[in-house]
Amino acid sequence: MSETGRHADVPEEILPSERETAHEGVVTTKADPFADPGLPHHEHRAQDIDERAAKRSERTVAMLFLVSMIATVGFIAAYVAIPIEKIVYIFPLGHISGLNFALGLTLGVALFCIGAGAVHWARTLMSDVEVADDRHPIEATPEVKAKVMADFREGAAESQFGRRKLIRNTMFGALALVPLSGVVLLRDLGPLPEKKLRTTGWKKGIRLVNQSTNLPLRPEDIAVGSLTFAKPEGLEEDDHDFNNKIAKDSLMLVRIEPRNIKDKRELEWSHEGIVAYSKICTHVGCPISLYEQQTHHVLCPCHQSTFDLADGGRVIFGPAGHALPQLNITVKDGYLEAVSDFEEPVGPSFWERG
Template sequence: MSAEQGHDSQVVLAEPIPDPGIEPHELRITDIDPQAADRVERQVSTMFGLAGLLALGSCVAYFAIPRDATVVIGPLSGNANNLTLGVTLGLALFLIGAGAIQWAKKLMVDNEIAEDRHDAHSTPQQKTEIIDAFSEGVAESGFTRRKMIRRSLIAAMGLLGLPAIVLLRDLGPLPGRVLYNTIWAKGIRVVNDVTLRPIKPSDLVVGQLVNAAPANLEPMLQESHTEYQNAKAKAAVIVVRIEPDKIRTPAGRENWGIDGILCYSKICTHVGCPISLYEQTTHHVLCPCHQSTFDLADGAKVIFGPAARPLPQLPLAVDSEGYLVAQSGFTEPVGASFWERG
């Protein structure tokens, strides 16, 4: 046997390193001196209390500081409202974290324990032991015994939720009933949303789907770009032509189509994504966001996915020049099914 092989054999046959065990536990000053423990408790409670005050301060600053106010620090400048919110909320979170660390390091029981690894499946006895261990941990943390810390932490965490509620205001106004009305109205022509050309029934073949818009949308662009975008987002539609004998017309909509031509809102009723992924054979249209699927040959009812209601249908007619027009606006709100609709 060579020297190298002999060396390898010695490595393989070497005894494992003995378990050093857990180092002896050293008492902290807060374990020995009750006054030191009380001082730490006051420190932690003070941190939690300041965090709560900072959270309240952020709410006050949100309303008190003008939105266009600026602050200049040397060569740097920024929005005073945003800066104040960032500083107050950042310090509040820091103090809660620092207080939790101080509490854990100085007051909670810090005895180390060792436990043999066991199977993932727990026996009834083990479940009971886990519950007992959890209860013991709660007791050892001092959460129930140290009322000052418990109350200040609960108050700080509760107050920290207030800025989140206040900041919801920046998401914009609630939709209310704005989705109940679009710029579609009686006699408004249906135009291709790219070329803006009015559409005649003869322009569509069976199996075709066209993205469309109302003809009165384009003039709005000259007045207000914002209003134009808002109106376009609500009024976008898809026009599809299906063989008439394949259509299952819902009651009351017998005259809403023209020779198999139907028009539906392009906005998914789940969360408002635009849809136009069309499958000619099945007449299904798919939302790319969350896979809600609608059957356009059956009133655009939902056949798959999280959407809660069919796509709203726009009733169609033909004007004196042979172009597709709306008989009226949508008879139900378009877009996502917000809770405000009841």
């Protein structure tokens, strides 16, 4: 088919010519249809030629950053003021947690406003001149490095970061406050331990009660070589926080011939060879229950930490980091009782432990 025949039904004015001129005067031909068309002519924005328009954009960006700051403060206030059990009705979500809704809304607004402010700043005040740069080798030459630094300085100047102080200051405020949301959420890791890790239910005058019979212990109840488990008097299994308390208060008592006790303080804190030690392993807090009568060693069944009850409860084997805490005991009215609480925290080590 001839050239004329192929285009017979197409108006002549819309047929491509042999030479066409694209943007910036770059010429393409039918033989090279994919030639670089160049960049379109740059059109100035209203903010580039009108300082009043630039000021309006500046105030808009600053307002977005300010709203972000207010939303962050609202996030913290909601976290503190709204009880976790509060249920509210939100259409169309239905009945949901008021705390979760408030936290999600305020944090979402805070992050959105920072992003929207940055985008509006870039689109209205920062330079929007398109620049074409040829590819270059990966290894930069001194000239390229100098050009990069020059471009960086030029970009910093064109961003008007130093000039637009209102934007700069509100952006710093928004970015400084947003991380506080994450810091506040650390509270959900649990309540602060305060002195709870350092104290137990033992104190002066508290009787030792047999954990099996629930009866107060007399010295004659404990035979040489036996292992007896005890708890503080008044701690009952039906208490709502029994498990939490017994995890620190649980005690083991053995009777050793006084001449076999090597540690002087242990001997002073015992009664007729009866020594009382925390039952909680100082490695990861497992309950110790295996006692070897001949050596006076107790073994933790979890990781085989071994302690010498005739030598201050010191560690002789295994991963435990420190000796078992000893409870100072005495006898009053024929019953064993505590002289005071443990002098050191029971159980595993923690970072505040001295």
